[in-house]
Amino acid sequence: MLISVDAGRSYVKVVFQTKPGIFKTFLFPSWITKYYETDWDVLTGENDYVIEHEGEANYIGEVVEFVADGDSGRRMDEDKGSKNTLLFILAALYRAGVNQYEPVDLVTGVPLGRFNSDMEKVKEMLEGSHKVTMYTKHGKEMRTININRCAVTVEGAGAFFDQATEEETHVIDLGSRTVNCLTFRRKKFLAPASLTLPWGWDTLKEENRNYERVAETLHGELSAKWHTDARIIVVGGQAEQLTPAIREYFPYASTVDAPQFANARGYYKIGKVMFGY
Ligand SMILES: Nc1ncnc2c1ncn2[C@@H]1O[C@H](COP(=O)(O)OP(=O)(O)OP(=O)(O)O)[C@@H](O)[C@H]1O
Ligand SMILES: [Mg+2]
Numbered sequence: 001m002l003i004s005v006d007a008g009r010s011y012v013k014v015v016f017q018t019k020p021g022i023f024k025t026f027l028f029p030s031w032i033t034k035y036y037e038t039d040w041d042v043l044t045g046e047n048d049y050v051i052e053h054e055g056e057a058n059y060i061g062e063v064v065e066f067v068a069d070g071d072s073g074r075r076m077d078e079d080k081g082s083k084n085t086l087l088f089i090l091a092a093l094y095r096a097g098v099n100q101y102e103p104v105d106l107v108t109g110v111p112l113g114r115f116n117s118d119m120e121k122v123k124e125m126l127e128g129s130h131k132v133t134m135y136t137k138h139g140k141e142m143r144t145i146n147i148n149r150c151a152v153t154v155e156g157a158g159a160f161f162d163q164a165t166e167e168e169t170h171v172i173d174l175g176s177r178t179v180n181c182l183t184f185r186r187k188k189f190l191a192p193a194s195l196t197l198p199w200g201w202d203t204l205k206e207e208n209r210n211y212e213r214v215a216e217t218l219h220g221e222l223s224a225k226w227h228t229d230a231r232i233i234v235v236g237g238q239a240e241q242l243t244p245a246i247r248e249y250f251p252y253a254s255t256v257d258a259p260q261f262a263n264a265r266g267y268y269k270i271g272k273v274m275f276g277y
Pocket of ligand 1: 007008009010011012155174175176177178179200201202235236237238260
């Protein structure tokens with residue numbers, strides 16, 4: 001079974017096929033906090049989970065809102081090689097219905113700026129057999145999740161390969177903690193015109209958190225590298241609102257359908273080619 005997971009720092013996005021040609025996508029918030037016993041049961045909704053892995057239990061996803069103090073559970077590490085990435089991906093595979101009889105080929109991504117440092121680490125951490133115990137409103141379930149092969153690509157590249165074209169294309173992927181800005185020439189990554197900016201929508205100061213200001217800042221960062229009349233696709237959770245502001249500087253910028261899933265969709269397509277599906 002091929003499945004792609006874009007484990008973003010605000011939402012985990014998942015794409016797979018239930019039947020040939022029938023795609024399923026879902027997302028859940030990238031929230032995690034250590035398990036503790038609450039006075040009254042909080043695992044009451046269909047999406048409320050505790051995940052236990054290697055002897056450690058954590059609330060994961062939507063339920064964290066009801067157990068974490070303030071937004072303490074809502075921060076995800078910069079480092080994608082961390083344990084949290086593994087837990088988010090295992091939770092995603094569990095939610096997709098993966099079980100021990102169905103080994104998984106997985107595609108995921110890391111930001112461009114962390115590719116060299118994190119790629120091997122992430123692949124090594126994910127490939128293999130993982131035993132998890134999930135606690136839900138229905139009780140406790142042990143599951144073994146087998147990840148057969150894992151491909152790690154670059155965030156933003158998914159969005160390009162979702163609808164790859166020969167035409168020179170730039171991607172702006174505004175996330176919660178990073179902005180991935182990539183360039184592809186004849187479907188090949190163009191290094192000098194690509195970069196990861198170390199800020200995202202959720203790390204901006206209040207006074208800068210508006211689309212006009214973000215577009216202006218992006219233009220400042222990119223104008224020396226990208227032509228004004230370049231083809232740009234804008235993706236990520238806020239792409240629809242951001243695109244009109246970007247167009248003030250780059251008139252040929254546009255977004256795509258369901259832009260928050262663009263990377264995950266592209267990862268799936270990359271997996272099809274890489275793993276021969
Ligand atoms: N439905 C929504 N309504 C409003 N804002 C949203 C929605 N979904 C996501 N966002 C916001 O859009 C931003 C980008 O979301 P996205 O899912 O692309 O981020 P991410 O991939 O998790 O982050 P990163 O790429 O930095 O790891 C985040 O700040 C998020 O809070
Ligand atoms: Mg993202």
